[in-house]
Amino acid sequence: MLKLYGIGFSSCTRRVAVVCKELNVPYELIAVDILKGEQRSAEHLARQPFGVVPAIEDDGFDLFESRAIGRYIVAKYGAGTTLVPDPKDxxxxxxxxxxxxxxxxxxxxxxxxxxxxxxxxxxxxxxxxxxxxxxxxxxxxxxxxxxxxxxxxxxxxxxxxxxxxxxxxxxxxxxxxxxxxxxxxxxxxxxxxxxxxxxxxxxxxxxxxx
Ligand SMILES: N[C@@H](CCC(=O)N[C@@H](CS)C(=O)NCC(=O)O)C(=O)O
Structure with a gap:
């Protein structure tokens, strides 16, 4: 299952989550608590070098930046939808x-x-x-x-x-x-x-x- 590293209340984490919900893509939210500074831990910096959330890991593929993640999710799981236009248009x-x-x-x-x-x-x-x-x-x-x-x-x-x-x-x-x-x-x-x-x-x- 797609792993979403972030925290429930964060706007950027929810930007990814809403795209997953639109496409019924299940995800596991793995807490990186930005109120406790966990975004700056060595473990999280290895997946997000700027020390912010969110980041994802999907079947061995790593990505950060909420909008790039949203576009990746549509590209991978949203075939036939119009959430991103056909690049040929x-x-x-x-x-x-x-x-x-x-x-x-x-x-x-x-x-x-x-x-x-x-x-x-x-x-x-x-x-x-x-x-x-x-x-x-x-x-x-x-x-x-x-x-x-x-x-x-x-x-x-x-x-x-x-x-x-x-x-x-x-x-x-x-x-x-x-x-x-x-x-x-x-x-x-x-x-x-x-x-x-x-x-x-x-x-x-x-x-x-x-
Ligand atoms: N451009 C980044 C922005 C990420 C970002 O600013 N995340 C905030 C939460 S919405 C964060 O981790 N803040 C904690 C901090 O700045 O220490 C994205 O869209 O993923």
Missing amino acids: IFATAKFEQAVSIENNNFDPTASQLMLELVIKPARGLPLDAERVTALRATLDGKLDAYEKILGKHKYLAGDILTIADLFHLPCVVVVQKAKLDLLESRPNVARWYNEISARPAWQAVKDSA
Whole structure:
């Protein structure tokens, strides 16, 4: 069975878990507790040299970086699905690559910092930095204006078909929603997209823990 090294509450671990659930790929979650610093153990650094989670081992094949793992899982176990476009369709593939880059460059850097302030710091008993939350919120506000335009043209980020680029947002976008920053609700197309992707059974299965 695919071994997923990470921790249930981590957004990056759940980014992999949601793809597994979409495709009914069973996995064994092997705890690397980032609150205890286990990500920096020699054992984990051998599988993830940057000292973060997640990493996988699948039938002797090792991989780290949550988005690369998601794409590997679709390539290996998702034949016939549309979670990644057929590489022969160069236009759909180009739009998909665009969507993956949008998430990685325009959403995650801010949303994951909000996650740090709103989830990780409280879990470590540290106070959140309210000024930083306000600044991050303002940055994300601008980025989501662009999302609203894109999602006004088509249902999902890469077109009218759901791809893993949409799913990659889930762990952090849910934190944004829970934080009641009024960033999603105030934008009808973003709200529609968020409501649809977050209601998927795959996400419901891992929303609390991978
Ligand atoms: N780009 C990496 C980011 C991994 C990452 O930042 N993981 C976080 C948890 S979501 C982590 O391990 N944090 C612990 C630390 O930074 O010490 C990926 O997507 O796999």
